[in-house]
Amino acid sequence: MNPEAKKTLRRLVIAVPLMFAFGFALVPLYNVFCEVTGINGKVFQSDNAEKLVIEDGRPLGLQFISTNNENMPWTFKPSEDVMTISTGKYYTATFYVKNTTNKTMTAQAVPSVAPSNAAAHLKKLECFCFEQQELKPGEDALLPVRLLVSDELPENIENIILSYTIFDVTEYDDEAVAQHMHEEHHEMEH
Amino acid sequence: MSAVIENHHDDHHHGPAKGLTRWLYTTNHKDIGTLYLWFSFAMFLIGGAMALVIRAELFQPGMQIVEPEFYNQMITLHGLIMIFGGVMPAFVGLANWLVPMMIGAPDMALPRMNNLSFWILPFAFFILLSSLFMDGGAPNFGWTFYAPLSTTYAPPSVTFFIFSVHIMGASSIMGAINVVVTIMNMRAPGVTLMKMPLFVWSWLITAYLLIAVMPVLAGAVTMMLMDIHFGTSFFNAAGGGDPVLFQHIFWFFGHPEVYIMILPAFGIVSHIIETFSRKQLFGYSSMVWAMLSIAILSFVVWAHHMFTVGLPLAAELFFMWATMLIAVPTGVKVFNWVATMFKGSLTFETPMLFAIAFVVLFTIGGLSGLMLAIVPADFQYHDTYFVVAHFHYVLVPGAIFSIMAAVYYWIPKWSGNMYDERLGKLHFWLSFIGVNVTFFPQHFIGLAGMPRRYPDYALQFADWNMVSSVGAFLFGVSQILFLFIVVKTVMGGKKATDQVWEGARGLEWTVASPAPYHTFTTPPKVD
Known part of the structure; x- marks a missing residue:
């Protein structure tokens, strides 16, 4: 595989755990959002x-x-x-x-x-x-x-x-x- | 796009291995594409059989055939199998077969991961289906698995469901990474981004969507797992959690997922309409921009699935307008398809029939989607058969018709044989009539107030339900004909030429039919 492809691969592989963590980050974000806006x-x-x-x-x-x-x-x-x-x-x-x-x-x-x-x-x-x-x-x-x-x-x-x-x-x-x-x-x- | 092929380098290449291990160990994109396609066909038949159990039960009011508990398991598994086992693997299979050939690459960028991403799928669905035989039965909470129905009140098999979703997610993510790395790095010289075939573009965007949202789905089911087994309270109000949070996380995945299941269809249909209109596609770059804007907008419309949970007015307005905004790029695409056909030299071979039906019926599904986007109207339509009619119109004559169109269009290239045109047309008309008889009446019973996901209904819905069930069996049986046509074509038939279709453009039509085991081991020259 050429180095360019390796670079693309590396970025995508990093994106996956980041998005997994983002799913969990939605939990506190949701609570903060509800507090700030007073909704829910x-x-x-x-x-x-x-x-x-x-x-x-x-x-x-x-x-x-x-x-x-x-x-x-x-x-x-x-x-x-x-x-x-x-x-x-x-x-x-x-x-x-x-x-x-x-x-x-x-x-x-x-x-x-x-x-x-x-x-x-x-x-x-x-x-x-x-x-x-x-x-x-x-x-x-x-x-x-x-x-x-x-x-x-x-x-x-x-x-x-x-x-x-x-x-x-x-x-x-x-x-x-x-x-x-x-x-x-x-x-x-x- | 024209190309000069040098295919005299085959002396040091080997053909496929023999026997079962060929399929088990294969790293060849064409083999893996074939595996994906057959797998999705098997899942399509299993999920379809479940749909027929549902429609048989709904043929008449009252409980006739199955227990309500089993009915709930059928609607859940039908949805999960059709989405994750039918439509998504079929598109990945098409990507495997077509993306390398369309961009002039010898194979996918990561062939071993390609093998892995396919071979974990059968295990995922074996786990999911085996839950039917467990104590307490299979998952029964609907494909959307809302908490707390899927946590506090779930059958014990929910844990197997969670692991199977993890495996499906891993498979999709690996498949998507492979597609992106291939497209970004392995295009033949001259195949610039804005010269890529639209199917490749549609898959590039789809793959990015998959990488962005499948991990979020994995996060959602992991939170469920922790709530069920490890005493956390993500979705449990007693412990400070919130069930509505589940819906937000789920639909943050769920709405881009909807476009994951339709963008590749846009690509396929663009190729087919172009070919059988014998004209260049109208508005290529606007097609690309439309797909990009649809993909970006898909991240900011998720709450239109939850208008009735008690969102504040400002949020309802935002999600309503954002949703309606999607009609603009989608309208651009429909306009371009019609403009491509306008004054074209049209012929109506089976793939073209499916593609035209796609444009018409997908547009009907899109319009009912616009109706559902209207907040006050959605308060009435929510969780009725109108919603069922809407998403089946975009998924069955949308996504699935595009997959069938793709199979008819490219099977001469894959197998080297022409399919039986007469049988293909028969299959199309039976499917077309079946799908409309099944789903169009569901608009009526939905507007009249029949709720979805119940095994029984009030008497006034009886007539249209009976019509819908008759249509479902017609559609279901005609897919046996599809299976027969595909098998017959693979076994033999009139030999296909290399170009196959008179108006076909693109690199995949420049290689021999059937496509050799290895293609483009040296990159083609593209002007």
């Missing part, structure tokens, strides 16, 4: 929403939805289905959760916001979804989420739906997953 309904923890506090915000409907993933047997429901809130104020909502089984289980709630372009304006100071919940058999709890909706919310949005899906992660309960969730929530501190 992903909500991240924010520590300094203080400057968003205002007195005369506009009224807004905030609806809560709870879903059990697959065969997750726990009872999981919002204390109130709907709250009337105003933008630029802190509110605390609670979700009731009960382990109805006879074994200790660990759960992870995953949030989502609709419409998706509201997600960037929903600021959570505290959320049970930032950590895993472990409940003993028959144990129950009220899980709080403390949030504020920024007044920069697009005008046409009059209702926001905050939905949580609760997953059984007893089997997954290892440090790697916990670490992963932790990192993801802290990447987005503004």
Whole structure:
């Protein structure tokens, strides 16, 4: 084979692992893209929403939805289905959760916001979804989420739906997953 | 393009080895091309048999023949086998046979890798097909294998599926690297880039697409493997992953893959229309630029497969317009084919019939693609039989008709014998009628709301489903005729001349028919 052909070959052979790595790079790129644009309904923890506090915000409907993933047997429901809130104020909502089984289980709630372009304006100071919940058999709890909706919310949005899906992660309960969730929530501190 | 051939250097060359080991150890591009083509034909028949199981079940509403679980395995394997086992190896086989002869090279640049890239393919499909006999059955999540259906809810055989996709990917990547190195470095003096035959151009672009996206597919299935067996959560929401991410990665591969399956067809059809119009192809350089722009655009349209996952408005608009933009270079190509035929001295031998049918029916498939590109319309069409009709129109009378056209067009050069023109025309008309009777009604039932991938349907879809099934069996049976014609031609028949077709141009027509085992051991002179 002539040297020119060897050069072409070498370039192409290098391109293959690079594209393989690019496939994996799409994973963090996807998360960064969702964070920056605030799409995908992903909500991240924010520590300094203080400057968003205002007195005369506009009224807004905030609806809560709870879903059990697959065969997750726990009872999981919002204390109130709907709250009337105003933008630029802190509110605390609670979700009731009960382990109805006879074994200790660990759960992870995953949030989502609709419409998706509201997600960037929903600021959570505290959320049970930032950590895993472990409940003993028959144990129950009220899980709080403390949030504020920024007044920069697009005008046409009059209702926001905050939905949580609760997953059984007893089997997954290892440090790697916990670490992963932790990192993801802290990447987005503004 | 004209050429002066010196083919008197055969004294120190040997013909093919004898027996089975000839095929096992061969590094000859023509042998490997033949292997690829026969392999893809076998896969075409297996995948076709699965399609007939599907159509037999859908002949009437209600469950008649197979269990729903088995139906799901059939749709999955049908898709995977036709794409990775039928269309792609057929194009690689054609590239093996034709690219070296068209550019005046003695063989592919990397003959041993060529052997390897073919011989791992049968193993990939043996692994995939063997999953039919495993506990829990074969993969049943559709050829698009969306997570979590293909991870959390998959049958245990999914691991075999993943490894078979890895092997298919490795084979395609090696094949593509071989094609690029050959084309970039082994052209005969005088064959400049803008003098290359369009089939060579189409394969050069296809090969780059393959090298870019097959590793991404390998990455996607590797992530699935890790989610299933190693406790990662790439696509598992409970662990912080995202199922929609799977769709983004998959379609980042999947959309260029669509063009991988059609660009070589563009090349083939350009040659055939040129030959049987007895004119120079209209707009050669615009053909090259059109293919290049289609290839580049293919990387920025993937999300049009996922309009209904909840993309933000800006993304939906971007992907809609980018998708529609592809209609421009594609329209240029269709215009050029029609302009080539305009005022040409047309004759309608079998390859030309398939090529003209390609232009007409592929355009129909392209237009339904434009309809699907419209976001609000897609919300209704998504996952209906309209989508099934669309991609079968671009793949069956698109890609597969072009492969059949290529076989009729070049088989006299490969075998030295002319095929039976009467039987060829019969095969064409049966296929043409069969394909339209099968897939055209699927537009209607899709627009009426019949979802894809279900083994049963509501009563109002019964009539057109029955028509579609009848068409499918007609199309399926006529491929047995194709097999017969090919075997008959290889066994004997009227001897072909070297040029074969009156209007044929290009270096491959300057060598003897059948093409000698070694061609262009000294490069031809090209003006």
